[in-house]
Amino acid sequence: MAPTFSIVVPVYNEGTFLPKAMPALIAEIEQLSVPYRLMIVENGSTDGTAEIARSLIGPAPVSVVSLSEPDYGAAMRHGFLAAEGDWIVNFDIDYFSADFLRRVLATSGADLVIGSKRDPNSEDRRPAIRRLATRVFNILLRTILGSRVSDTHGMKAFSSDLVKKITPQVRSTQDLFDTELVIRAERAGYTITEVPVVVEEIRTAKSSLVKRVPRTILGLWRIRRMLSNETT
Ligand SMILES: Nc1nc2c(ncn2[C@@H]2O[C@H](COP(=O)(O)OP(=O)(O)O)[C@@H](O)[C@H]2O)c(=O)[nH]1
Ligand SMILES: [Mg+2]
Numbered sequence: 001m002a003p004t005f006s007i008v009v010p011v012y013n014e015g016t017f018l019p020k021a022m023p024a025l026i027a028e029i030e031q032l033s034v035p036y037r038l039m040i041v042e043n044g045s046t047d048g049t050a051e052i053a054r055s056l057i058g059p060a061p062v063s064v065v066s067l068s069e070p071d072y073g074a075a076m077r078h079g080f081l082a083a084e085g086d087w088i089v090n091f092d093i094d095y096f097s098a099d100f101l102r103r104v105l106a107t108s109g110a111d112l113v114i115g116s117k118r119d120p121n122s123e124d125r126r127p128a129i130r131r132l133a134t135r136v137f138n139i140l141l142r143t144i145l146g147s148r149v150s151d152t153h154g155m156k157a158f159s160s161d162l163v164k165k166i167t168p169q170v171r172s173t174q175d176l177f178d179t180e181l182v183i184r185a186e187r188a189g190y191t192i193t194e195v196p197v198v199v200e201e202i203r204t205a206k207s208s209l210v211k212r213v214p215r216t217i218l219g220l221w222r223i224r225r226m227l228s229n230e231t232t
Contacts, residue, residue, distance in 0.1 A: 003086075006089065008076060008083060011044045011093050012042065015047040025096050029101065032101050038060065040065070041075035043069055050064055068218070072177065073172075077167060085160060090156050094201065100197060111192070113157040114150075114155075115196075150176060153175060166181055166185050176223065179219075
């Protein structure tokens, strides 16, 4: 039987965090008592992440995939194309929530449910600098891409139809993969629902904002150019 949720979690060099995070993630998903599959997709880790993840599976329906080059987007693409079920969900290893899954089950008619950090009812407990980065990203999404979604990066649930049709079109790699997927889904006319989230970092963020900001701006321009070339 196809699971209700196929949950894809990209991980990179998370060997020391997994023994705490993986049991917590599985317990969170199992609060729902619905059929699920969890796919941990690692690529390019040098700290034994894949072996450690495999040792933590236990009786849960979890698979661990290992690919070569470190690339968040490539990991997600692989997981999404291999996933099946009603909802294909993306979580990070440090950001997941049973409440989000409950909200997904409670929505009707949506092809994409976004847990939006910018929703008026969201509670963002991250440091001010991270909240500001999300706000700026939101402005860039609107101005550069003309998007009406308030967030693209974070917890999301996609219908499998959307994933199978749109994923193969996505060209962006790394952390812009999911943004391009969401923008393409929006432009293709899929129904998108945003739900509030509580955002709490369960460990200090590993990625550097300084490196990420120029990469993100360039990446959003590249998406804009690519999409406009496709329509002309
Ligand atoms: N497969 C894969 N996962 C990655 C890569 N880089 C980051 N991740 C994972 O992406 C998620 C988010 O990373 P994190 O460092 O928390 O960045 P944040 O977006 O600033 O919160 C975590 O599950 C990381 O392990 C990568 O190159 N490959
Ligand atoms: Mg994080």
